[in-house]
Amino acid sequence: MAEIGTEATPRARRRAAAVNEGGNPGGGWRDHLGSLAFLAPGAIFLLAITVYPLVATARNSFYDATATNYVGLGNYQEIFSTSSILVTFRNNVIWVLVFPFLVTFIGLVYGVLSERIRWSTAFKTIIFMPIVFSATASALVWRTIFDLDPHIGIVNAAIQTASDWVSPPGLYPVDTSSGQTVAGLAATGVSSAPKDSLESSSTVTAGNSIELGLIGVSPATLQLTGSQTAVVPTQSPGAVTGLVWRDFSPTNPTAKGQVLPDELGFAGLKLTLLRSDGSSAGTAVTDAHGDFLFGGVGSGDYKVQIDPGNFSSGFTGVFWLGAQSLTPTSSLNQTAQALLSVPLVDISMILAYLWIWAGFAMVVIGAGLASLDREVLEAARLDGAGEWQTFRRMTMPMLAPVLIVVIVTMLINVLKIFDIILNMAPGSSQGEANTLALAMYNFGFTGLGNWGLASALAVILFILVIPAIVLNLRRIRG
Amino acid sequence: MSAVSPATKPVSPPTKPVTLERRSLLGAIRPSRAILNIVLVASAVFWLVPTIGLAIISLRPESLFQQSGWWTALTAPAQLTLSNYQTLFSQGLVTGGVLDSLITSLEITVPATLLVTIISSLTAYSLVFGRWPGRSVVFLVIVGLLVVPIQVALIPVVQEYRAFGSLTGFNPFGTIPGVVIFHVAFGLPFGIFLMYNFYSGIPKEMLEAGRIDGAGEWQLFRRVALPLGLPAAASLMIFQFIWVWNDLLVALIFLGSNPHYTLTIFLFNQTRTLAANYWIISTGAMISIFIPLIVFFSFQRYFVRGVLAGAVK
Numbered sequence A: 001m002a003e004i005g006t007e008a009t010p011r012a013r014r015r016a017a018a019v020n021e022g023g024n025p026g027g028g029w030r031d032h033l034g035s036l037a038f039l040a041p042g043a044i045f046l047l048a049i050t051v052y053p054l055v056a057t058a059r060n061s062f063y064d065a066t067a068t069n070y071v072g073l074g075n076y077q078e079i080f081s082t083s084s085i086l087v088t089f090r091n092n093v094i095w096v097l098v099f100p101f102l103v104t105f106i107g108l109v110y111g112v113l114s115e116r117i118r119w120s121t122a123f124k125t126i127i128f129m130p131i132v133f134s135a136t137a138s139a140l141v142w143r144t145i146f147d148l149d150p151h152i153g154i155v156n157a158a159i160q161t162a163s164d165w166v167s168p169p170g171l172y173p174v175d176t177s178s179g180q181t182v183a184g185l186a187a188t189g190v191s192s193a194p195k196d197s198l199e200s201s202s203t204v205t206a207g208n209s210i211e212l213g214l215i216g217v218s219p220a221t222l223q224l225t226g227s228q229t230a231v232v233p234t235q236s237p238g239a240v241t242g243l244v245w246r247d248f249s250p251t252n253p254t255a256k257g258q259v260l261p262d263e264l265g266f267a268g269l270k271l272t273l274l275r276s277d278g279s280s281a282g283t284a285v286t287d288a289h290g291d292f293l294f295g296g297v298g299s300g301d302y303k304v305q306i307d308p309g310n311f312s313s314g315f316t317g318v319f320w321l322g323a324q325s326l327t328p329t330s331s332l333n334q335t336a337q338a339l340l341s342v343p344l345v346d347i348s349m350i351l352a353y354l355w356i357w358a359g360f361a362m363v364v365i366g367a368g369l370a371s372l373d374r375e376v377l378e379a380a381r382l383d384g385a386g387e388w389q390t391f392r393r394m395t396m397p398m399l400a401p402v403l404i405v406v407i408v409t410m411l412i413n414v415l416k417i418f419d420i421i422l423n424m425a426p427g428s429s430q431g432e433a434n435t436l437a438l439a440m441y442n443f444g445f446t447g448l449g450n451w452g453l454a455s456a457l458a459v460i461l462f463i464l465v466i467p468a469i470v471l472n473l474r475r476i477r478g
Numbered sequence B: 001m002s003a004v005s006p007a008t009k010p011v012s013p014p015t016k017p018v019t020l021e022r023r024s025l026l027g028a029i030r031p032s033r034a035i036l037n038i039v040l041v042a043s044a045v046f047w048l049v050p051t052i053g054l055a056i057i058s059l060r061p062e063s064l065f066q067q068s069g070w071w072t073a074l075t076a077p078a079q080l081t082l083s084n085y086q087t088l089f090s091q092g093l094v095t096g097g098v099l100d101s102l103i104t105s106l107e108i109t110v111p112a113t114l115l116v117t118i119i120s121s122l123t124a125y126s127l128v129f130g131r132w133p134g135r136s137v138v139f140l141v142i143v144g145l146l147v148v149p150i151q152v153a154l155i156p157v158v159q160e161y162r163a164f165g166s167l168t169g170f171n172p173f174g175t176i177p178g179v180v181i182f183h184v185a186f187g188l189p190f191g192i193f194l195m196y197n198f199y200s201g202i203p204k205e206m207l208e209a210g211r212i213d214g215a216g217e218w219q220l221f222r223r224v225a226l227p228l229g230l231p232a233a234a235s236l237m238i239f240q241f242i243w244v245w246n247d248l249l250v251a252l253i254f255l256g257s258n259p260h261y262t263l264t265i266f267l268f269n270q271t272r273t274l275a276a277n278y279w280i281i282s283t284g285a286m287i288s289i290f291i292p293l294i295v296f297f298s299f300q301r302y303f304v305r306g307v308l309a310g311a312v313k
Helices: A009-021 A029-060 A074-081 A083-116 A120-132 A135-145 A154-166 A219-224 A334-340 A344-370 A374-382 A387-415 A419-424 A427-433 A436-445 A451-477 B033-059 B070-074 B083-090 B098-129 B135-145 B151-168 B176-200 B204-212 B217-228 B230-245 B249-254 B263-272 B278-298 B300-309
Strands: A186-188 A190-193 A197-200 A209-214 A240-246 A270-274 A280-285 A291-294 A303-306
Touching: A029 A451, A029 B098, A029 B135, A029 B151, A029 B176, A029 B217, A074 A083, A074 A451, A083 A120, A083 A334, A083 A344, A083 A387, A083 A427, A083 A436, A083 A451, A083 B033, A120 A344, A120 B033, A120 B278, A120 B300, A135 A344, A135 A419, A135 B033, A135 B263, A135 B278, A154 B070, A190 A209, A197 A209, A209 A303, A240 A303, A270 A291, A280 A291, A344 A387, A344 A419, A344 A427, A344 B033, A344 B300, A374 A387, A387 A451, A419 A427, A419 A436, A419 B263, A436 A451, A436 B151, A436 B249, A451 B135, A451 B151, B033 B070, B033 B083, B033 B278, B083 B098, B083 B278, B098 B135, B098 B176, B098 B217, B098 B230, B098 B263, B098 B278, B135 B176, B151 B176, B151 B249, B176 B230, B176 B249, B176 B300, B204 B217, B217 B230, B230 B278, B230 B300, B249 B263, B263 B278, B278 B300
Parallel strands: A209 A240
Antiparallel strands: A186 A190, A186 A209, A190 A197, A197 A303, A240 A291, A270 A280, A270 A303
16 A cells, blocks of 8 residues: 655656657647647547536526526626525535645544554555445445434444443433323322422321322333332321322323322332422332322421422434534524534544545555654654654655645545535434535425526636646646 | 655556555554454444345345344344245336346446547557557546536537437436436546546557557557557446446436336336335345446445546546
8 A cells, every 4th residue: 555655766767758759840830740649549538528518517607597698797696695505605615725735634643643553554454445436326325324313323322321321310300391290190289390290289297198190101101110000009107198180081081180990100209208398208219009208207298299300201313414503603693693603413424424525535545654854753763862852854845745735635536525415414413414416406306496506616626726736737847 | 655646647557555564554543353353343343234124124024124124134034035026027028127127227337438538548548558649638527527417418418418408309308328328428528537647657659659659549548558558448347337337317317218227217217106115116226236236346445446447436
């Protein structure tokens, strides 16, 4: 994998040859017919499919949707005044600012570190391999990796495992994302309390019992926790007893507030006995019939709290491919939002793209490292420079041109980014993830089609790569 | 340091393999070997996860997809089955099926690759060994075309195809030749660039001797340039093959509503259906990366050279 940087002998040779030829050899065109015949096929292809279309696109960008009527700068005006198109500029800026530098950094780290291990060929092959996959296939893979459902997406599954370990979900999870609330469970003798807990509406004293009715929990959940028929609690001296039950009878749905024979208790609920000052006087867990008992209770008024942990749904997944902004822009107007928000899906796609291209950066930088003058580095070492110092003061400056090549290549690459967006961003966030190249495709080739606008977008894309063209030309002529 | 400029770098056999030099002189922190290995093993595992995940999803029944993560198969390998592949392949050559797409992809990729390699070699030969005036300007134009986005050509080429159709009766739009022509044109700048750099390293005397002996240009090309340029041509072919094989945009536009489409379009269509079938998507994706993987592992060296030379595209 050592390629870049063999000293420029062919160039020197070419220069010398050019001098020998001494400009135009005499004889006119007829002498060159043979050579020109070799040139012809390539020239025809390039002129017809690349050079002429470039001019035609510039022309089309000043014409209307069907490329028939002249509209002046109309298409450009539309582009810069439509916030859904301005979004594409913002996304291209995000990609251009983040991706080339990140991928070059990772390539540099891997390039340097992999030189020091015995299995460097295997390592390089593993990192490099994704480059041969189509962006389409890669996007589909990463779409699954970032899936919202922790049963499908490994990222959310990993977070869920960690989160469940720290704070396990309750037996009766309340799905807040679908609009359910803990307060909505309260039915009889229960009212909502702070921090998503429930509390008995009335107070109770030792020797008495209390009945707490809940609704909105499915029979399936109750079956899962082993809940059985609710049993009316018996009173016990010196203790607060009670029942938490599902106050809903399938045979008598309108009867509320009384314990009926076909109603179920809540098994395994964690409860706390609260003094009137709110401090805890003991805890209890309901049995299979929903009954509980707080023993050794002193005098005074108490309330029974159903702990919030019972209803905690735990971690249910982050929508990594969603359009939610990482920057606070909700208070801004539409145009400012389009220009300033950073949708989460962009970051997820950048990670997927890093997976594809880090190997490229690593290999090009690795080749650059291999071509460095080892004697110079060794000399620095002998003069007493430390490893880090040698790297910073010698390796990095000598490597700079290679790093620039990688950065520029990746910059051009992400300016034209298309496949990964089209295939990875789900429909709901596709608009927020849109880029220039994708917008060009959408305007030009989907729906009714607006060739004028699409051409204007292509022209803008071309203008953006002109600096890279100039850079390439200067490098060649250098 | 202009040595890194791709233009000055001929594709030549590596003189000093990177791995030969065990002890690195490259500086940087010297972490303990154990930490270094742990970090790199973790990175390698991280890089393998998506591919392994895709492979496992394609090997599990669709019914398990929603129930449990693919990683559960790591401890329960009994879940794995080839039934998804059997189902897809047993459909045979049905239009729009995975086998049909595989063949369409090959029908586009093979000619596009061969044409780019041949035409690039011819053009580069003319630019390097010809003596017509203006060669350097033409080469500069080609270098300029290297990074031109294909987006600037899409609409006019569709228009050209239509015009060609009304003129000759054959409209390449919606046909495989239409896709191939576009791929060839946009593969040429890089191909010519790569072959140009390689041919520049061939001593001109070798051809001059032939010329003096009265050999024609075609003979010189076939007997001298073509054989000597084989390593570069191999790099170009592999690079171009993978490039065209993985393309979505060009095929999407120039195949139009052709019922036979490429594997990338097959996958794209699958994600667009309301009830996305993950068994089809994952199995199709595995099939689509299978051929580039074979090419990659068989010709890794040539591919890497192509990539290094193309660090501008």
